[in-house]
Amino acid sequence: MKKRRWGRLVALGITLAVLVPLGYLWATSLVPGEYDPARMGYADYGGGHAMAGHEHHGGASVADLTGPKTGTPDVDVTLVARQQKFQLASGETIDGYTLNGTSPGPLIRARVGDLVQVTLVNESVKDGATVHWHGIDVPNAEDGVAGVTQDAVPVGGKHVYRFTAEQAGTYWYHSHQVSSEEVKGGLFGTIVIAPATPGDVIAAIHTYDGKRTINGRTGTARVELPAGTTARVRVINTDNAILRVGLTGTPYKVVAVDGREVHGPTAVTAAYALPAGGRADLEAVVPAGGMRLVAGTPTLSLGIGPADPPTAELPGETVDLLTYGTPAPLGFDPGTADRNFEYRIGRRPGFLDGMPGLWWTINGHKFPDVPMFMVAEGDVVRMKISNTSGQAHPMHLHGHHAVVLSRNGVAATGSPWWVDTLEVGNKETYEIAFVADNPGLWMDHCHNLPHASEGLMTHLMYEGITTPYRVGGNSHNEPE
Template sequence: MRRWRGRLIALGVTLAVLVPLAYLWATSLVPNNYSPMDMGYADYGGGPSMTMPMGDHMHHGDTSVADLTGPKTGKPDVAVTLIARKQKFTLPSGETVDGFTLNGSSPGPLIQAKQGDLVEVTLVNESVPDGATLHWHGIDVPNAEDGVAGVTQDAVSVGGKHVYRFKAEQQGTYWYHSHQVSSEEVRDGLFGTIVIGGAQDDVIAAIHTYDGKRTINGRTGEQRLDVAAGKKIRVRVINTDNTLVRTGLVGAEYKVVAVDGREIHGPTAASAAFPLAAGARVDLEAVVPATQALKLEAGTVSMILGEGDQPGSLPSATVDLLTYGTPAPLGLDPAKADRHFEYKIGRTAGFLDGVPGLWWTINGHKFPDVPMFMVAEGDVVVMTISNSSGQAHPMHLHGHHAVVLSRNGLAASGSPWWIDTLEVGDKESYEIAFAADNPGVWMDHCHNLPHASEGLMTHLAYEGVSTPYRVGGDSHNQPE
């Protein structure tokens, strides 16, 4: 009798453990075919709720993402065809990589346009097995041109093509990359750079790590460019990796003249390092000295500019954009914001799509039960992004630039600090503001791309806009 009682107790204990685990496992499963509009719950940020509720009814909004295109007619000023391949390729510095290319190389071709140009890019997928897209990182294109599989288009399958058309209205330094299985495809080479309104002799420096080897423009180690002493140069630095890079110029003082494609107001001379978030860009301006060369440093790689002696290394101090430069009008009034959102990043143990682990959370919720930030066109939006997850996160909002208002409660006092990608360190909190002036359904995610694939992503959706595209399904869309 005692033996049976013991077995019953053991069975009860086992069921008490397994039943809740089975429930948590089952409720964590993500459908293999769903609309982004069905994710999570609507967050209206204290503003009025929309005429269309979330869920199935949202699919009947007045405007489809597919209709929010760039110019459909007109001869392009810049026309480029990019052929995506899975292949082994050789870096300019000689190392072999088994990954992805665009027109046979990685990084892919530099696209240059003048402000106001009509840009047309045709993506042809020759052999990328999971499909591919092109996202124009930092360029606030019309929503249908944003290149996010399952949200703004279907992934381009092998043998297919997709045409992107947009006006190059924003001068600055940008980059493009796949937004389909992006944690793998970007890592393995499916990206390139795009500059709008730049000079022909500007220096482009795309930082990327292939198979553990950090490169600048695909070159490991040290490289040298012949630049005459006394010449003023603009170095456009792009961080295409998943983590922050300490970069900057050594050998002479420099100015931070633009961040994320936006000019800095009243830049001053600096000699400290610049903390460049994953996905972010910074433009540095300096005069090549007569006595020594300039050096762009990015950890284990560097670019020597000029023929003089090589300078030293970056100092430990860093440029702080919260106070750098001088104030200027914002063009919006955060004090009269229509909506206030909280974006709280955390981490919790549990299941995600049936897999146990430690997973990122947004406002206490695991993907896909995360907030959908709802706005109406014309709104002024204030968002507070806070991080208690134990790791830093470079947060990227598609389709918009936001201005930093404060960090950890300290108000910004320098130049307006406009960003599309913001490094939010652990235990940090930022208040940002932006104008809801680009209708669509926009991703808002961590640009440490494995973090996005682990659930640190949600969307900003406009009133009356819905998407016909689906995640998963026959097109196998995986936007991460």
């Protein structure tokens, strides 16, 4: 009898030894039903001076960091968001989301200096919607992130965005509410800040229900352009994974990346590796036999020119922006950085919001106990991004463009490589730098959007900034 009782006690002890730590890990993984994104995680000052700690007393509100409140807009667009079945340009039926009845939504075009006003009307997107201006460094209140810079627009509601178009380039817009679902389902469009020219070609690449498209069309399509025209092919990757793109039939130049001009581009025939969320402008003179934009494989391509060129595979070589182009001044000195941060991406088993799984980590911490990168306006910031997670991550910083200084310890020697979305492969390390010149609370996350929903996101936070918005709660904000 004593042996039996002792055996039970031992079994109970072993059970408790297992269950108590698991219970603790489960309980500490829970994300509050409502929380202030400005108070999540822990403050990382990057070696800089902490102005007022992580509490941000007496600072400015995100809601006050708006674009121009007065003035007649030069570009005035209304976007009506719907959750519906619709047809792709190539005829397939998709159960997803549209803007003004189509996906992609309408092209918005502005010129540098234009006052842009966009009114989002949510007609039937049940989870709510926003518009984030991906790659456009707008004032913080116009950034369109649910729970951070605004509340998600509910069914029957509307929200007005106003900003000045200050930087020419190729950009896109998309919902930043339940992003992994709504963007995948079609709630996005393109925006170009530049005058329209005869050689402009837009190519938004997106996968709907396993069907990869260019401008909402599967297979091959054609753009008629006269031979001798200088074509600027604006390629936008709206999917969750990197994609090799390029022009076949003629050499071309990579003249812009993420809305920033490349200095001294040279003609290449290699493919270009376009990160998820990234953009590249490819320029070539249209040959008599035409040329073709290839998105991954020749089965998805866009013929450009007076004739339909033959399909062809992309070459195995890839343009390396670390050495492509020629150097030019940055406009600031990364060697005088006020803040030095590390953004170490990893992965480990555990619980996230009570769910067991294999979760992403930032500096060894799981969401929401992640570092908040704290800066002050005017700071020069350096950040080392390393990845040992086993998968690649397209890292997207809102509100800023950063320049790549090095990759795996090798210094950049080509054109200044400015990015807002940087592909960080497994076992890769990049060092980037930027000037903190746009006050606010800015998401810094993986643009493989399911990864963001699984915890690979944090914020760049300006000291003294607060937000009246909350994630979760009655507003049902889910920024991902």
